[in-house]
Amino acid sequence: MKHIKGMLLRITQPRWRAALIFILAAAIILGTPVPRSTTSTGQRYIRVEASRYAFTPEQINLSPGERVTIELVATDVKHGLSLDGYELDLEAEPGQPARATFVATQPGVYRFRCSVACGNLHPFMLGKIQVGPNLPLIRGSLLGAIAILIALYRPQHYDQSAPNGNH
Amino acid sequence: MATTELTRSSRIYSLLHSRWPQFVLRALTLAGFIFTILSGLWGSRVGSHNFAIIFVWIAWWSALKLFFIPLGGRTWCSICPIPLPGEWLQNKGILRSRGAQTQPGKRWPRFWRNTWLPVFGFVLVGWFGAVILTSPQATAFVLLGLFLLATVLSLIYERRAFCRYVCPIGGFTGLYARLAPPIVQVMQPSLCAIHTPKTCYEVCPWGQYPPALKTSANCGLCMECLRACPHENISLNLRPWGAELPSAAKLGLDDIFLALTMLTTAAIDTVIFLGHWGVFKSAAYTVGSPAWGIFAASFLLITLGIMPAFYTLVVWIAQRMRKERFSFKRSLAYYGPILLPLGLMSWMAFTLAFASTKSSYLLPVLSDPLGWGWNLLGLTNRVPTGQTSSFSLSLQTLLLAGGAMSAVETARKLSRSKRESMPLLAFIASYAWIMMWLLLG
Numbered sequence: 102m103k104h105i106k107g108m109l110l111r112i113t114q115p116r117w118r119a120a121l122i123f124i125l126a127a128a129i130i131l132g133t134p135v136p137r138s139t140t141s142t143g144q145r146y147i148r149v150e151a152s153r154y155a156f157t158p159e160q161i162n163l164s165p166g167e168r169v170t171i172e173l174v175a176t177d178v179k180h181g182l183s184l185d186g187y188e189l190d191l192e193a194e195p196g197q198p199a200r201a202t203f204v205a206t207q208p209g210v211y212r213f214r215c216s217v218a219c220g221n222l223h224p225f226m227l228g229k230i231q232v233g234p235n236l237p238l239i240r241g242s243l244l245g246a247i248a249i250l251i252a253l254y255r256p257q258h259y260d261q262s263a264p265n266g267n268h
Numbered sequence: 269m270a271t272t273e274l275t276r277s278s279r280i281y282s283l284l285h286s287r288w289p290q291f292v293l294r295a296l297t298l299a300g301f302i303f304t305i306l307s308g309l310w311g312s313r314v315g316s317h318n319f320a321i322i323f324v325w326i327a328w329w330s331a332l333k334l335f336f337i338p339l340g341g342r343t344w345c346s347i348c349p350i351p352l353p354g355e356w357l358q359n360k361g362i363l364r365s366r367g368a369q370t371q372p373g374k375r376w377p378r379f380w381r382n383t384w385l386p387v388f389g390f391v392l393v394g395w396f397g398a399v400i401l402t403s404p405q406a407t408a409f410v411l412l413g414l415f416l417l418a419t420v421l422s423l424i425y426e427r428r429a430f431c432r433y434v435c436p437i438g439g440f441t442g443l444y445a446r447l448a449p450p451i452v453q454v455m456q457p458s459l460c461a462i463h464t465p466k467t468c469y470e471v472c473p474w475g476q477y478p479p480a481l482k483t484s485a486n487c488g489l490c491m492e493c494l495r496a497c498p499h500e501n502i503s504l505n506l507r508p509w510g511a512e513l514p515s516a517a518k519l520g521l522d523d524i525f526l527a528l529t530m531l532t533t534a535a536i537d538t539v540i541f542l543g544h545w546g547v548f549k550s551a552a553y554t555v556g557s558p559a560w561g562i563f564a565a566s567f568l569l570i571t572l573g574i575m576p577a578f579y580t581l582v583v584w585i586a587q588r589m590r591k592e593r594f595s596f597k598r599s600l601a602y603y604g605p606i607l608l609p610l611g612l613m614s615w616m617a618f619t620l621a622f623a624s625t626k627s628s629y630l631l632p633v634l635s636d637p638l639g640w641g642w643n644l645l646g647l648t649n650r651v652p653t654g655q656t657s658s659f660s661l662s663l664q665t666l667l668l669a670g671g672a673m674s675a676v677e678t679a680r681k682l683s684r685s686k687r688e689s690m691p692l693l694a695f696i697a698s699y700a701w702i703m704m705w706l707l708l709g
Contacts, residue, residue, distance in 0.1 A: 123673060131662045154553070155546020183653040190653075210709060212544070214625075216653040221315045221402035222553055224626055229544040237708035241665040245700050248669040249693065252676035253686070 119255045126247045130240050137206045142166040149173050149228070151180035151193070153220050156213070156228035163205040165233045170202040181216030184230065192217055208233035271451075271505040275494070284491045284504060287363050290346065298349035301411065303637075308408025312639020318404035319637035322629045324411070325401050330623035332437075333615050338509075341448030342441055345488040350414050351431050354422025355473065365471045365492050366427075373426035376433055382522035386439020387529050391571060393436060394533050395564050398540055398552035428473045432486060440530055442485045443523060444612045447513065449506040452487050452494070454479045459501050468493035468502065478502055483518055510609060514678045519604040521597065527607035528579055531699060532571045534614045538706040542621050578695065579607075585691040590684055603682055606675045606692055613671025614703045617664040621707050625654030664707050672700040 142164050149171055150157045163169060173182045175193040182191045186207060193199040215226040275281045283289050300323070308320030315321040336344040356362050360369045393400065400406045418430040431438045454460050460468075460479040469477040471492045478493045494502040519527075539545065540552045551559040580600065587599045633639075635647040675696045676689075683689035 119673075123670070127666055127669070131665060154549050156544075157546075159544045159546055181653070183655075185655040212625075212656055214653055218314060218316055221313075222398065222549055224316055224629070225402075225541050225549055226546070227542075227544055235709050237661050237665070238705060241668065241704040241708050242701060244665055244669040245672050245697070245704060248673035249676050249697055252673045252680065253689075253693065255677070 115256050119251050122251055123248055126251075127244055130244045130247070135208050135236060144168045144170075146170045146172070149182060150176055151182065151215065151226075152176040153178065154215075154222040154226040156182070156215075156226070159228045161228070161230045163230060163232045165205060165208050167205045167232075168202065169205060170200060172198050172200045174198045178219050179217050180219050180226075182213050183216040184213045185211045187211070189213075190216055205230075205232045209236045210238070271453075271507045271511075273503050273505050274450075275503045275505075280504075281494075285495055287495070290491070291363060293347045294349060294352055297347050298352055301349040301415070305408045305411050305415075307638050308404040308411070310638065311404055313404060314639060315402040315404055316629055317633065317636065317639030319633050320404040320407045321402065322626075322633040324407055326623060326626045327630060330619050330627075332441075333619040334623070337441055337444050338448060338612060338616060340489075341445030341450050341484045342438075342488050343450065345431060345438060345441060346490050348431075350411075350435070351418045351422065351428055353415075354419040354430070355428070357419070358422050358427075365496065366473065367471070371423070373422070373429075374424060376425050376429040380433055382433070382520060383439045383443070383526045384522050385434050386436045387522070387526050389434070389436030389439065390526070390529050390533060391568070394536060394567055394571065396555060397537065398549065399555055401541070402553070427475050428488065431488065432474060439526055443526055443530065444608060444615075445484045445487075447510045447608055447612060448484060449509055449511075450489060451484045451505050451507055452478055452481060452489065452491075453503055453505050455501050455503055456499075459499050463499065467496040467498065471496040483512055485518070510674060513608065513674075514605040514681045519601050521601055524579075524601055524604040524607065525576065527604060527611055528575050529571055530611045531607060531614065532575045534611065534618050535699075535702060535706060536567060536570065538618050538621075538703065542618070543706065582691045582695040586683070586688050589688040589691070603679070603692060605682065606679045606696060609671050609674035609678065610696055610699060611671075613667045613674070614699070617667040617671075617703065617707055620660060620664055620667065621656065624660040625656055628652045628654040661708060665704070668700050668704050668707070672696050675700075 143166075145163070145167055147158075147161060147169060149161075151173060152175075171182065171189070171191065173180070173191040173193040175195045175197075177195065179192065179194050181193070183189065184203070186209070187203050189201055189203050191199040191201050209232055211230045211232070213228045213230060215223055217223075219226065275284065304320045304324055307318055311318045311320065332344055358371050358373065359366060360371065396406070400410055414435070417434065421430040421434065422428075457479050460466075466477065468479075469475075472478075473490060473492060474486055474488045476487050476493075481487060489504075491504070494504065539548055541549075543549075547559075548563070551557075551563040554560050583599050583603050584596070586603060587594075587596065631645070631647045635645040636642040676693055679689045679692035679696065680686075683692070
C-alpha cells in the first residue's frame with residue numbers, strides 16, 4: 102500500500118507528470134493505425150535503373166491502392182531491389198531486366214535497397230517510395246511539437262543566476 | 269538528487285576492486301582489436317564480407333552509442349584496448365597501477381588541454397567516412413594508427429594523454445558521459461582532506477582527483493582510485509539520467525564546438541549512409557575527385573561555419589533577451605548544455621536506423637570473418653537484406669522527440685524567462701525536425 106501511495110505521489114510531481122503525458126501522447130500518435138487501401142486506384146509502370154550506388158529515380162511517389170509494376174534495369178553490375186514492408190525482391194543482371202508487380206496498400210514511407218552485394222557502398226544503396234502522405238514525418242513532427250510544449254509549459258523555476266556565476 | 273551507491277553491494281565492490289575481471293575484459297577486447305586489424309588488412313576487400321567492417325562499424329559502434337555511452341558514460345574507456353599496451357609500458361607491468369615504478373612522462377602541452385584535437389579528428393572521419401566505414405583496409409589502418417599513436421604518446425607524456433586530449437571517440441564519449449548515470453564519488457570528503465598522500469590522484473591514469481570530481485566527463489571509470497583508497501572511501505554511484513544538466517556540465521568553448529560538430533556529423537552521416545540521394549554517396553566515396561572536393565568543402569562549411577554561426581546567432585538573441593551584461597564568450601558556453609541531449613539522442617536515433625537494417629550482416633560474417641569463403645557456422649549462404657521496421661521508426665521518433673524535450677527543459681532551466689528560451693527552442697526544434705525529416709521522411 103505504501104509502495105502504491107509512493108508511486109501515486111511521484112506521478113503527481115511535475116517531472117513524472119510530464120513523462121506520463123509524453124508517453125501517452127507517443128502511444129496515441131505512434132500507435133494509431135492507418136487503414137489499408139484495398140481498392141485499386143490505377144496502374145503504373147516504373148522503370149528503375151540501378152548503378153553503383155544509386156537508383157534512378159531515387160524517390161517514387163505513389164497513391165494508396167495503386168498497382169505498380171517495377172522494372173529493374175542494372176546498368177553496370179548485377180543489382181537487386183528489395184522493398185521494405187512488401188514482399189518484393191528483384192535481381193537484375195546488366196541487359197536482363199527483371200519485373201514485379203505489387204499493390205501499394207500501406208500508406209507511409211518505405212526504403213528500397215539493393216539486395217545483391219555490388220561493391221563497398223552496397224549496404225547504403227537505397228531509394229524511397231512514399232505512399233500517400235508522409236505519415237512517419239507527420240507523426241514525428243506532432244510528437245516533437247507536443248514534447249516541446251510539455252517541456253515549455255511544465256511548471257519550474259527559471260534560472261536566476263548570471264552565466265558567469267557558479268556554473 | 270537521489271543516487272544509488274552501487275559499491276554498497278559487497279559483490280560489486282569486490283568485482284571492481286579486483287583487477288582480474290577488468291583485465292579479462294581488456295584482454296578480450298585487445299584480442300578482438302588485433303583480429304579486427306588483421307582481418308581488415310588480409311581479409312576480403314568487400315566491406316560487407318569482412319569482420320573488420322561489420323564488427324567495428326555495425327556491432328561495436330552501435331553498442332557504443334546505444335548502450336555504453338547513454339547508460340554507462342565512459343564505461344567503454346575502462347575496457348578499451350587502444351591505450352592498453354602504452355599503459356603497460358608506462359607502468360612497467362600488466363597488472364600494476366601507477367606507482368613508483370611508473371615512467372615519469374612529460375605533462376601534456378597546456379595549449380592542447382582541450383577537445384580541439386578530437387574535433388579535428390571528427391572532421392577527418394567525416395571527410396573520409398564513406399571510405400573508412402566501407403573499406404576494410406582503411407578501417408584497419410585507422411585502428412592501427414590510433415593504436416600506434418596512443419602507444420607512442422604514452423611513452424612521451426604522462427598518464428592517458430591520448431585518451432583525454434586526442435582520441436576522437438574519447439572526445440565525444442566524454443561529452444555525452446555528462447548525461448550518463450555512473451559517477452565516481454567519495455563518501456566522506458573530510459577523510460580525504462586529512463589523507464595527505466592523495467593516493468587516488470597518484471594512481472589515476474586520467475589525472476582526476478576524486479574528491480573534486482563534479483562531472484563524469486573525464487573519469488574513465490577504471491576504478492584505480494577505488495582500489496588505491498586505504499579508507500575504502502570511494503564509491504561508484506548511479507544518478508538520474510541527465511543529472512549534470514544544466515549547471516554542472518562545465519562546458520568550455522572547445523566542448524561547445526565538439527557538440528556542434530557532433531550535431532552536424534549526425535545529420536551529414538544520415539544523408540550519406542541512410543539517405544536515398546546517390547549523388548552524395550558517390551561524392552563522399554570518390555576521395556580525391558572534384559565531386560569529393562565539393563563534398564569536403566561543403567562538410568567543412570556546414571561544420572565549422574553554418575552550424576556554429578546559427579548557434580552563435582541564437583545565443584546572441586537569447587543573451588539580448590536576458591538584458592544583462594556579461595561576456596558573450598561565456599554565454600556561448602553557458603547555453604551549451606542544450607546541445608548534449610539533442611546530440612546524444614540524434615546519434616542514438618541515427619545508430620538505431622543504421623543498426624536495425626545492417627545487423628543482418630553480423631551472423632554471416634562470424635561464419636566467414638575474413639570473407640575467404642568459409643562457412644564455419646553454416647550461415648554464409650546468403651545475407652538477408654535488412655529492413656526498417658515500424659518499431660524501429662517509432663523508437664527513432666521517440667528518441668528525437670525525447671531529445672528535443674530534454675533540450676528544451678535544459679534551455680528553460682538556463683533561462684530567466686520564457687522569452688529568453690525562445691531562440692534556443694527555435695534552434696532545438698529546427699535541428700530535431702531536420703533529423704526527423706532525414707531519418708523518417
